Amino acid sequence: MNEVAAAAENWRIIGHEWAVGFLRRSLLHGRNRHAYLITGSPALGKTRLALTYAMALNCVAEAPAQRPCFSCRACRAIDSRNHPDLILAGAEAQLKIDEIRNVLRLLALKPYSARYRVAIIEDIQLAAPLAQDALLKTLEEPASHAVLILLATSTERVLPTIRSRAQHIPLRPIPQNQIRTRLAARGCEEERADLLARLSGGRIGWALSTLEDETPLAFRHDMLETLGEALAGTRLSRLKSADKLSRGAGRDKALLRNALEVWQSFWRDVLLQCCDSPVKPCNIDRREEISQLAGRVSVGQALASLAATGACLRALDTNANPRLALDALFLAYPGLDD
Numbered sequence: 001m002n003e004v005a006a007a008a009e010n011w012r013i014i015g016h017e018w019a020v021g022f023l024r025r026s027l028l029h030g031r032n033r034h035a036y037l038i039t040g041s042p043a044l045g046k047t048r049l050a051l052t053y054a055m056a057l058n059c060v061a062e063a064p065a066q067r068p069c070f071s072c073r074a075c076r077a078i079d080s081r082n083h084p085d086l087i088l089a090g091a092e093a094q095l096k097i098d099e100i101r102n103v104l105r106l107l108a109l110k111p112y113s114a115r116y117r118v119a120i121i122e123d124i125q126l127a128a129p130l131a132q133d134a135l136l137k138t139l140e141e142p143a144s145h146a147v148l149i150l151l152a153t154s155t156e157r158v159l160p161t162i163r164s165r166a167q168h169i170p171l172r173p174i175p176q177n178q179i180r181t182r183l184a185a186r187g188c189e190e191e192r193a194d195l196l197a198r199l200s201g202g203r204i205g206w207a208l209s210t211l212e213d214e215t216p217l218a219f220r221h222d223m224l225e226t227l228g229e230a231l232a233g234t235r236l237s238r239l240k241s242a243d244k245l246s247r248g249a250g251r252d253k254a255l256l257r258n259a260l261e262v263w264q265s266f267w268r269d270v271l272l273q274c275c276d277s278p279v280k281p282c283n284i285d286r287r288e289e290i291s292q293l294a295g296r297v298s299v300g301q302a303l304a305s306l307a308a309t310g311a312c313l314r315a316l317d318t319n320a321n322p323r324l325a326l327d328a329l330f331l332a333y334p335g336l337d338d
C-alpha cells in the first residue's frame, strides 16, 4: 500500500485518497483553512470525510500524525455527532437564511472543550442565493477557532463568491473494484457484490447501506418493470404508465429522481449494447432484457431515450411539473406503435 492509500486507511475512509492526503498534510503543516467546500454526488462519503476531519482537528492524540485516533473523548464524541463544539445543519432540509445565521452565530462562540468549533452544513446547494450570501461575512472574517465545512452535490448551485473563499475538495466516484472488495469483506457473495458495485456509480455509502437494507433494489425492480410495460405498449398505454407513476412516485420528487436515474442507467446499457460495446452493463442482472430491447430499437432511439431521461431529470431540478415532465418522457420513449 502506498503512503497516500495508507493515510486514507488510517482515517478509516474508503477511497478518496487524494482528499484525505490533502487534509492530513494541511493539518500536519499547520496550513488548515477556515472554510472548505466538499463536493460530490449523494452517498459518496462527504459527511464522513467532514466528520473525520473535525475529529483530526480536535483529537488529543499526542503525535499529530496519529490524529484522528478514534479513541479519545473528542474523537468519539464527534464520531457519534454529539460534541458541544460540533454544529451540524442542513441534512435533508433546505436551509433558510435565519438557520444559516444561527449556525454562524453558534460557530463564532468560543470552543467549550475542543481546539476548534466546527460547523458542517450539508446540501448547501439547496439554500437560496440570499441564504448562501449570509455565509460571506464568516468566510471573509472567520473567528480563529472556527472551521466551516460546506457540503454540496456539485459546485453548480453554490455562489461563486463562496466557491472562491473556501478550499474546494471535489470527491470522485470510488472505483468499482474497491467497492466490490469492501462488500466482499462484509460477507456479500460475489455476484451480488458485483451488481451492487456496478449500480452504486461509485457511491460507497449507497452500496453499504443497500447491502443492509434492500429497499433501493426493490424500488429499482419496480421501476424497471414499469419501464418494461411502457415500452411494450402503445402511446396510450405509455401515457397511462406515466399517469400511474405520477400518482405514486411522482408526488415525491426524490423518488421520481431515483426512478429517472434507474432508467438512465438502463438506457445507457441499451445504448452500449446497440453499439456492440465490449463494456459490461451496469444492470448486469438484466442482460436478457437489455439485449432484447437493443435488438428492437435503433442507436438513434436509444440515444434519444437516454437524452430525454437526462432532460427530465434536469427539468425536475428547475421545478418543472412532474406530471407533465413524465408525460413528455414516456412519449419520447419508443413504443410498439413507433
Ligand SMILES: [Zn+2]
Binding pocket: 058, 059, 060, 061, 067, 068, 069, 070, 071, 072, 073, 074, 075, 076
Ligand atoms: Zn482522538
